[in-house]
Amino acid sequence: MPEKPVDKGDSVEDIKPAAGSGPEIVEVIPEVLPAPVAAVTRTAADEPVAAAVSATSPEAAALPVSESPIAAAPVEIDEPVVATIRLEKKHPLAIRWMHWVNFPVLLTMIWSGLLIYWNDSDNAYQHPHAVYRVGVGSLTVVRLFPPWFWKLINAPYRVTEGLGYHFFFMWIFAINGVLYVSYLLISGEWRVLVPERRSFLDAIQVTLVDLHLRKGLPPQKKYNGAQKIAYTSVVLMGLGSLVTGLSIYKPTQVHWITSLLGGYEMARWEHFWLTMGFCAFFLVHVGQVILAGWNNFRSMVSGYEIVPAAKASLEEERRAG
Amino acid sequence: MSDGREEREEQEQRRKWEKEKKDRDDDLDRDWERNGERERRDSRAVEVEALNPAVRAQSGQRTRRSFLVAATAVAGGYGFYRWLDRSPMDMRLQEPLRHMLRVNAKVSRAIFDERGLAPTYSVAKSMELRTNGNYGLKMDLVPESYRLQMVGVENARGLPQYVDDVTAWDYEYVAKKETGPVEHDTKVRPKSETNAVDGAGKVDANGDGGAGLGPMMKGGPASTMVGSRAKGEDQKAPSELLAAMEKMKRRPRGQEEAGMSRNTLIPGTPGLLLKMDEVTSLPHHELVTEFKCIEGWSQVVHWGGYRLADLIAKFPPARKADGSLPKYVYMETPDGDYYCGFSLQACMHPQSLLATEMGGRPLAQWHGAPMRLHMPIKYGYKQIKRIGLIAYADRLPDDYWTKLGYDWYAGL
Numbered sequence: 001m002p003e004k005p006v007d008k009g010d011s012v013e014d015i016k017p018a019a020g021s022g023p024e025i026v027e028v029i030p031e032v033l034p035a036p037v038a039a040v041t042r043t044a045a046d047e048p049v050a051a052a053v054s055a056t057s058p059e060a061a062a063l064p065v066s067e068s069p070i071a072a073a074p075v076e077i078d079e080p081v082v083a084t085i086r087l088e089k090k091h092p093l094a095i096r097w098m099h100w101v102n103f104p105v106l107l108t109m110i111w112s113g114l115l116i117y118w119n120d121s122d123n124a125y126q127h128p129h130a131v132y133r134v135g136v137g138s139l140t141v142v143r144l145f146p147p148w149f150w151k152l153i154n155a156p157y158r159v160t161e162g163l164g165y166h167f168f169f170m171w172i173f174a175i176n177g178v179l180y181v182s183y184l185l186i187s188g189e190w191r192v193l194v195p196e197r198r199s200f201l202d203a204i205q206v207t208l209v210d211l212h213l214r215k216g217l218p219p220q221k222k223y224n225g226a227q228k229i230a231y232t233s234v235v236l237m238g239l240g241s242l243v244t245g246l247s248i249y250k251p252t253q254v255h256w257i258t259s260l261l262g263g264y265e266m267a268r269w270e271h272f273w274l275t276m277g278f279c280a281f282f283l284v285h286v287g288q289v290i291l292a293g294w295n296n297f298r299s300m301v302s303g304y305e306i307v308p309a310a311k312a313s314l315e316e317e318r319r320a321g
Numbered sequence: 322m323s324d325g326r327e328e329r330e331e332q333e334q335r336r337k338w339e340k341e342k343k344d345r346d347d348d349l350d351r352d353w354e355r356n357g358e359r360e361r362r363d364s365r366a367v368e369v370e371a372l373n374p375a376v377r378a379q380s381g382q383r384t385r386r387s388f389l390v391a392a393t394a395v396a397g398g399y400g401f402y403r404w405l406d407r408s409p410m411d412m413r414l415q416e417p418l419r420h421m422l423r424v425n426a427k428v429s430r431a432i433f434d435e436r437g438l439a440p441t442y443s444v445a446k447s448m449e450l451r452t453n454g455n456y457g458l459k460m461d462l463v464p465e466s467y468r469l470q471m472v473g474v475e476n477a478r479g480l481p482q483y484v485d486d487v488t489a490w491d492y493e494y495v496a497k498k499e500t501g502p503v504e505h506d507t508k509v510r511p512k513s514e515t516n517a518v519d520g521a522g523k524v525d526a527n528g529d530g531g532a533g534l535g536p537m538m539k540g541g542p543a544s545t546m547v548g549s550r551a552k553g554e555d556q557k558a559p560s561e562l563l564a565a566m567e568k569m570k571r572r573p574r575g576q577e578e579a580g581m582s583r584n585t586l587i588p589g590t591p592g593l594l595l596k597m598d599e600v601t602s603l604p605h606h607e608l609v610t611e612f613k614c615i616e617g618w619s620q621v622v623h624w625g626g627y628r629l630a631d632l633i634a635k636f637p638p639a640r641k642a643d644g645s646l647p648k649y650v651y652m653e654t655p656d657g658d659y660y661c662g663f664s665l666q667a668c669m670h671p672q673s674l675l676a677t678e679m680g681g682r683p684l685a686q687w688h689g690a691p692m693r694l695h696m697p698i699k700y701g702y703k704q705i706k707r708i709g710l711i712a713y714a715d716r717l718p719d720d721y722w723t724k725l726g727y728d729w730y731a732g733l
Contacts, residue, residue, distance in 0.1 A: 083372035087380050100391070104398055120617030159616070160726030164418030167425055167728075168405075251613065252698050252733040253433035255440045264611055264619050298380075302387040306380055 088307045088314060090222070090299040092189065098180040099300060105176060108169045109241075110275055111153070115162025117272070118155040121145065132272055144272075170245065177238050188318055192222040194232055199225035210288075222314050234281050237274050244271040413726035426730030435664075435732060439672055439697035442609045447623035449680055450612060452687050456577045456721065457654025457707055459497075461686045466493035467655075469600065469692070472592035473647060473713030475639040480593060487592040492655040492709070497686070574657030579724040582660040584651045584714065592712075593636065597691055600675060603627040603635065608674055613733060614701040624695045625678030630669045638665070638713035651718035652694065655709030661694075662718030662729065663703065672697050675708070700731040 091099075117132060121143070132144040150156060184190040195203075201218075202225025208214035210226075218225065247258040247267045261267040289297055299305035404417075411419040429435075470487040477483050484490075575581025606628055613619045638647050650668045653660040667673065674695040677684055684690040689706020696704050702722045712718075723729040 083369055083376050085373050085376050087376060087383070100394070104402075117617065119615075160414055163615070163728070164414050164422065164726070168418050168421045171421075250429065250433065250733060251611075252439040253429070253435070253437040255437065259440060264613065268617070298384055301391055302380070302383045304380060304383050306376065 082309055084309050085306050086309045087304045088311070089303055090305045090314065091303050092183075092187065093303060094183045094187075095180070095189065096300060096303055098176055098183070101176050102173070102180075105169055105172045106278060108165055109173055110278065112162040112165035112169065113275060114153060115155050115158045116166060118150055118162075119159050121150065132269075167249075173238075174242055177235075177242065181235065191318060192314070193228060195225065195228040199228045201225065203229050221312075230281065230285070234278070237277050237281075241271065241274045241278075244268075244274065412724050422728045422730070426728070426732065429730065429732050433732075435667055435670060435698055437698070439610050439733075442611070442621045444609055444623050444681075446621045447609050447680065448620055450620055450622045450688065451614075451618070453614060453616070453701070454659075455687060457656055457659035457705075458687060458689065459658075460494035461497050462655065462690070462707060463493035463495060464691055466491065467597060467691050468492075469595040469597075469708065470586075470592055470710040471595060471636055471712070472586065472590060472710065473638055474593055474636045477591065477593055477639070482593040482595055482599070483591070484594050485591050486589050487594055487710075488586045488588045488590055490594055572656065576656070577658045577721070579721045582653060582657060582721075583719040584660065584662075584712065585653065585657050586710065586712070595636075599635075600627055600632060600692065601677070603631040606674060607678075608672060608695070608697075610672065610695070610697040612695075612697075612701055612704070615727065615731070622695075623680050624674055624676045625681070626674045626676035626692070626695070628671065629673040629675050629694070629696075630671060632675060632711075633665075633668060641715065647713040647715045649714040649716070649718050651710070651712045651714045652705050652708050653710040653712075654705065654707050657709075659705060659721050660719060661703050661705045662714070662720040662723075663696075663699075665713070667696065667698060667732075670696070670698055698733055700733060702727065703731050 121132065134141045134144070184193060202220070204225075205214065205216075205218045206224050206226040209217050220227075223231065243257065244261060244267050247254055247261050248264065248271055251258045251264050251267070258264055258267050261270060289300075295305055405415060408415040408417050410416070414422070468490050470490065471477075472487060474480070573581070574585050604627070606626065608624045609621060610624065611619050612622045633650075640646060646665060648665055650663045650665055651660065652663070672695075676689075676693050676695045677691060679685075679688055684693060689708075692708050693706040694704045694708060703720075717729070720729050722731075
C-alpha cells in the first residue's frame with residue numbers, strides 16, 4: 001500500500017517516488033513545489049554533477065541526503081513499483097522536424113550565399129569587396145575571404161548557381177521559420193525558450209562553468225540561461241536574415257526597409273555578419289551537443305530523454321511558464 | 322508518527338544506509354531507496370532493476386523508430402537535392418531553379434507592381450561608375466553614324482523617320498581611341514580561364530582582356546560557348562537570318578558568349594531611324610540613384626538624360642489586333658552583341674532613363690555613348706549601353722544574361 005506521502009514535520013523526507021499510484025503523487029506536487037523547485041532539474045547528461053551541486057539551498061542542504069526530494073508523477077510507467085528512470089518527452093515532433101529541416105536549408109543558404117559573395121571579392125582588379133572585411137574606416141585587418149578559401153569551396157564563377165539556389169531555398173527557410181515561431185507561440189513552448197530576467201545572470205554562470213572557471217551550475221528547467229539566450233537569439237537572427245535579405249533582394253521596392261537598415265551596403269554587411277553569426281552558433285552548438293552526450297542528442301531525434309524518475313516534469317514547466 | 326526516539330533511530334538507520342549507498346554505482350537508483358524498511362527496499366530494488374531496463378528498452382524502440390524515419394528523411398532530402406542539381410538545364414540554370422526565378426518574379430510583380438521609386442541622393446554622394454562588361458562596345462562608334470532604330474511604333478509608315486529596312490543602316494566604327502578603365506566582369510568565367518580549365522587549348526577569340534582589340538572585332542570566328550560547367554545548349558540562329566547576313570557581308574551579330582539574340586531583326590524589317598535630336602528634344606532629367614550590380618557592388622551615380630516613358634509616349638507602340646498594347650520592349654546594341662528584354666511597364670517607370678550624361682559629363686564610349694539605359698528598378702545587367710534598337714514585342718524578348726543563367730526579371 002502506498003504510504004501517505006505528506007506528513008507534517010518531515011514530510012519532505014517521506015515522499016517516496018516508489019510509493020503508490022500516480023495521481024496521488026501528482027497531488028503532492030503543488031505542496032512540494034514551494035520548496036526549492038529548481039534544485040533538482042538538470043539535463044540527464046549532467047545528472048551526477050547536478051545532484052552534487054544542487055544542494056545549494058539551505059533546505060536541501062539540511063537534508064541528510066544529497067538530493068532534494070521532489071517527486072514527479074511517472075509519465076511512462078504505470079506499474080506500482082516505479083523505475084528510477086523514466087522517459088521524458090523533451091522535444092515535440094514539430095520542433096524536431098523544423099530543427100532538422102532547417103539544418104540543410106540553412107547550410108544551402110550559406111553555401112549559395114558564398115557563391116554569390118565570391119562575385120564581389122575581385123581583388124585582382126582592385127575591387128576588393130568593400131563590405132566583407134574586418135576593419136575600421138580605411139584600416140582593414142582582413143578581407144573575407146582569402147583566395148585559398150574560395151578555391152577550397154570551389155566558389156569562382158558559380159554565381160548563377162548561387163543565385164538560383166539562394167532564391168529557391170529562401171522560401172523553405174522562411175516558411176520553416178514562420179512555422180517554427182508560430183508553433184512556439186501556439187503550443188506555449190516559447191515559455192521554455194524565451195529568456196527571463198535571471199537567464200542573463202545564469203548565462204554568465206553557465207559560461208564560466210563551461211570554461212572551467214567556476215563550479216556549480218545554476219538551476220535550470222528545460223534549458224539553462226545560456227541556452228535560452230542562444231536559441232532565442234538564433235531565431236531572431238533568422239528573422240534578421242530574412243529582413244536584411246529582403247532589403248537586398250528588393251532595395252527599390254522596399255527601400256524604406258533598406259534605408260532603415262542603413263542603406264544597401266549596410267544591409268549587405270548585416271546580412272553577411274548575421275551569416276557569420278550562424279556559423280559561430282553552429283560551432284558552439286555542435287560542440288555543446290557533443291559534450292552533452294548521446295542521451296541529449298537522441299532526444300532531438302526521438303523526442304525522448306531518459307531522466308531520473310524524480311526529475312520535475314517538463315510538462316509542469318510548460319504549463320507554468 | 323511514532324515518538325522521537327523511534328524517529329531518531331530510523332534517521333540513524335537511514336543515514337547508515339545512505340553511506341553504504343554512496344558506494345554503489347547507480348546514482349539514479351537513489352531516489353526511492355532511502356525509504357521504507359531495508360528488506361522491502363531490497364526486494365523492490367530487484368524489481369526496479371528489472372524495470373529500468375524496460376524503460377531503456379522502450380527508449381531503444383522509440384530511438385530505432387525515429388532514426389529510421391530520420392534516415393528516410395535524409396535519403397529523401399538527398400534525393401531532392403540530386404534531382405534539383407541534375408535537372409535539365411534551362412538557359413544554363415537547372416529547370417526547377419529557373420522556374421522558381423519566374424515564380425519569384427510573379428510574386429514580386431504581384432506585391433510591388435514595380436511602381437516603387439528608388440531613393441535618390443545628393444550629387445555630392447555620387448561617383449564615377451565602374452565599367453563592367455564591354456559587350457557591344459568593343460570598338461568606338463562614330464557619333465555621326467548613330468541612329469536609334471525603333472520597331473513596332475504606331476503609324477510608323479506615316480512618319481518622316483520611317484524606312485523600309487532599319488537593319489540596312491550602317492553604323493561606322495573606329496578602333497578605340499581610349500580603352501577606358503579595363504575592368505573584369507565576373508559574371509561568367511573568362512574565356513581564357515575556361516580554355517585553361519578545359520585544356521582544349523583554344524585561342525581566345527576575344528583575347529584582349531576586354532579592351533576590344535581581339536581578332537573577333539575584325540570579323541573573326543565567333544566564340545560563343547564558353548564555360549566548362551556551362552551545360553546549356555548552343556544557340557542556333559535561324560538559317561534564313563544567317564543566309565541574309567552572309568549576303569550582306571556584315572559582321573555576324575551576337576558575337577559574345579550568349580550568342581545571337583532570337584529577337585535580332587531579320588533584314589528587311591521596317592521601322593523608324595531616329596537621330597539623337599529626336600531624343601534630346603525631350604524634357605531633360607537628372608537623377609542621382611544607386612546603381613546595383615548583381616555581382617554585389619553598388620555605386621551612387623549622377624545620371625542625366627531623357628525619360629524612356631517620354632520617348633515611348635512620343636513613339637507609342639502599335640496596338641495589336643485586339644486593341645491591346647504589346648507587353649514587352651526589346652533593346653539591342655548596334656552590333657547585336659548585347660541585348661535586353663523588359664516589360665513595357667518597367668520602361669514606363671518614371672525613373673527609367675535614356676542616359677546621355679554621367680557625372681555631369683557626356684557619356685564616355687565605354688559607358689555606352691551616345692545613349693544608354695539607366696533603370697533603378699533593375700540590376701545593372703539590364704541597363705544596356707549604346708542602345709541601337711528599341712522594339713516593341715508581344716512575346717518575352719531574349720536577354721543576354723538570362724541565356725547565361727541569370728534571371729530575366731532582375732527586378733530590384
